[in-house]
Amino acid sequence: MSTLPSPTSTLAGRQRPPAITAGWAYYPGIYLALTRNSLVRDMTFKANFLFWIFVELLWFVLQLVFNNVLYMHTDRIGTWTKWEVLLLIGTSHFIQQIFQALFLVNCSNLSELVHTGKLDFMLLLPVNTRFLVSCRQIDLTGFSSAGSGLAVIIFAAHKLGLHPSWLQLAYFAGLCAAAILIHYSLMFVMASVSFWSVRAQGIMMAYYNLFSIARIPDVAFAGGARALFTFVIPMLLVSNVPVKVLVQTASSRGEILLMLVISAAAFIFSAYVWKCALSRYTSASS
Amino acid sequence: MLTAIRPYLFTFKLGIENTLVYRTNFLFRALFNLLPLFAIITLWKAIYSDRHKTVSGYTVVDMIAYYLLVTIIDNLTSVTEDDWQIASDIKNGHISQFLLRPVEYLSYRLCLFSAGRCVFTVAAAGPVTLFLIAQRDYFLWPADCTTFACFSLSLVLSALLQFLLSFSLAMLAFWLFEISSFAFVLLALQRLLGGQMFPLDILPVGLQRAMLCTPLPYTTFFPASIYLGRIEGWAVASGLMIQAGWVATAYFAARFAWQRGLRSYTSVGS
Numbered sequence: 333m334s335t336l337p338s339p340t341s342t343l344a345g346r347q348r349p350p351a352i353t354a355g356w357a358y359y360p361g362i363y364l365a366l367t368r369n370s371l372v373r374d375m376t377f378k379a380n381f382l383f384w385i386f387v388e389l390l391w392f393v394l395q396l397v398f399n400n401v402l403y404m405h406t407d408r409i410g411t412w413t414k415w416e417v418l419l420l421i422g423t424s425h426f427i428q429q430i431f432q433a434l435f436l437v438n439c440s441n442l443s444e445l446v447h448t449g450k451l452d453f454m455l456l457l458p459v460n461t462r463f464l465v466s467c468r469q470i471d472l473t474g475f476s477s478a479g480s481g482l483a484v485i486i487f488a489a490h491k492l493g494l495h496p497s498w499l500q501l502a503y504f505a506g507l508c509a510a511a512i513l514i515h516y517s518l519m520f521v522m523a524s525v526s527f528w529s530v531r532a533q534g535i536m537m538a539y540y541n542l543f544s545i546a547r548i549p550d551v552a553f554a555g556g557a558r559a560l561f562t563f564v565i566p567m568l569l570v571s572n573v574p575v576k577v578l579v580q581t582a583s584s585r586g587e588i589l590l591m592l593v594i595s596a597a598a599f600i601f602s603a604y605v606w607k608c609a610l611s612r613y614t615s616a617s618s
Numbered sequence: 619m620l621t622a623i624r625p626y627l628f629t630f631k632l633g634i635e636n637t638l639v640y641r642t643n644f645l646f647r648a649l650f651n652l653l654p655l656f657a658i659i660t661l662w663k664a665i666y667s668d669r670h671k672t673v674s675g676y677t678v679v680d681m682i683a684y685y686l687l688v689t690i691i692d693n694l695t696s697v698t699e700d701d702w703q704i705a706s707d708i709k710n711g712h713i714s715q716f717l718l719r720p721v722e723y724l725s726y727r728l729c730l731f732s733a734g735r736c737v738f739t740v741a742a743a744g745p746v747t748l749f750l751i752a753q754r755d756y757f758l759w760p761a762d763c764t765t766f767a768c769f770s771l772s773l774v775l776s777a778l779l780q781f782l783l784s785f786s787l788a789m790l791a792f793w794l795f796e797i798s799s800f801a802f803v804l805l806a807l808q809r810l811l812g813g814q815m816f817p818l819d820i821l822p823v824g825l826q827r828a829m830l831c832t833p834l835p836y837t838t839f840f841p842a843s844i845y846l847g848r849i850e851g852w853a854v855a856s857g858l859m860i861q862a863g864w865v866a867t868a869y870f871a872a873r874f875a876w877q878r879g880l881r882s883y884t885s886v887g888s
Contacts, residue, residue, distance in 0.1 A: 383799045390806050398815050405673045406665045538650030544657045552664035
């Protein structure tokens with residue numbers, strides 16, 4: 333924080349108006365400091381850190397076991413083969429874990445910040461409050477677990493005989509980033525409910541259940557359910573579209589464009605909800 | 619007798635009032651808990667694209683009925699936050715008061731667990747009933763009253779077993795700073811071995827037998843199998859006896875862990 337400009341720095345000998353928030357150039361430095369803090373915190377409890385990696389791996393293995401059991405009794409789900417679904421599960425896990433590493437803990441903690449009044453302190457800091465609330469803590473176990481997702485993606489791609497071009501890989505990475513933005517925006521909207529509700533932890537945990545939709549091939553859904561999970565809660569886009577780009581079954585560029593538009597719309601909507609939530613915030617502690 | 623029970627009745631009432639504060643939270647949780655169920659049903663319907671297909675004797679109706687039943691059993695019997703709260707009581711020294719008062723901690727927590735289940739069941743009743751109505755073509759009723767009575771008994775034993783397993787796990791808080799990772803391991807094993815992810819009898823026979831040697835299939839798979847008539851006669855009676863045996867084992871394990879934990883427990887300033 334020492335790198336922030338003095339609020340009353342002088343310009344040509346005259347007093348400049350005090351800076352309300354840090355300039356964007358300072359944010360990488362702030363983020364780096366927050367990352368360092370998270371690393372120190374995690375390394376304080378090394379055994380716990382390692383055990384959480386095991387727990388995440390265990391849950392991922394459960395999904396793989398379930399997929400294996402399903403394909404003991406069928407050859408295809410819609411048009412999706414076993415290895416294509418494995419690629420989907422790996423991609424979904426990779427996206428979920430990166431999202432978890434960057435944002436999940438922070439969104440979960442918003443409820444506590446509101447109800448204990450600790451948000452007051454953050455509102456007073458010369459940094460964008462949403463940035464601070466969203467990025468305060470980084471869950472490093474998420475990055476390790478994302479590695480297992482990546483390993484499954486590579487294994488499934490090998491089984492499918494895929495040789496993606498650099499352009500395909502770039503599309504895949506970009507769409508994964510868009511998927512993380514969708515998850516973050518939706519979760520942040522749900523976390524903002526804590527400004528109105530007594531206890532939002534249940535709602536936070538509830539978000540976890542949405543990931544179960546993201547792991548399913550979109551062809552399994554039809555009618556209203558498919559529309560709901562494509563346009564309103566776009567869980568059928570977040571993993572399906574990146575995978576389709578890799579296996580070259582994306583029907584048109586329309587799906588890619590739709591996902592990008594929805595991710596931008598979700599982020600704008602979350603910004604609006606945050607603004608509304610802050611406008612009705614009355615401190616709990618003072 | 620009444621004097622001895624009164625504190626626990628009061629605890630139950632207190633538990634109801636305390637959890638009612640979070641009824642909206644419960645409603646959201648119950649609502650969102652239906653999402654994985656919806657996902658899994660959709661997946662199985664896609665697998666059963668040919669409606670006459672069977673998977674290890676399960677028709678599409680049997681399979682979806684199984685998952686609907688798992689949801690009902692889960693709502694009625696599963697432990698939600700009890701293990702976390704017990705661990706928190708131990709870490710924060712709140713259990714000290716139970717060492718001085720004529721109220722036993724395990725029974726106290728059992729009352730709170732029962733109260734929590736009652737409120738959660740009421741909160742979940744709306745969304746679950748609507749979901750069952752939407753899936754009414756796949757919902758099966760029990761074959762007869764005896765089946766329903768056995769199912770009800772196994773439900774009570776399942777709730778007790780889950781509570782006692784969680785209580786035993788929470789006792790780790792006497793020795794460890796953080797137990798939530800262990801709670802997630804138990805939950806993961808319960809999903810797989812309990813039969814919440816898929817009916818265990820669609821697996822190879824050897825694997826089924828190995829799984830049935832653990833207590834976890836008796837939390838969900840066994841009550842569901844009774845209800846759906848997958849097991850009958852002597853198999854039901856012997857299964858109920860094994861389930862009761864696991865409840866007794868878990869009870870003694872919980873008591874043993876509690877006694878051992880108290881030996882290493884220190885409370886400063888409370």
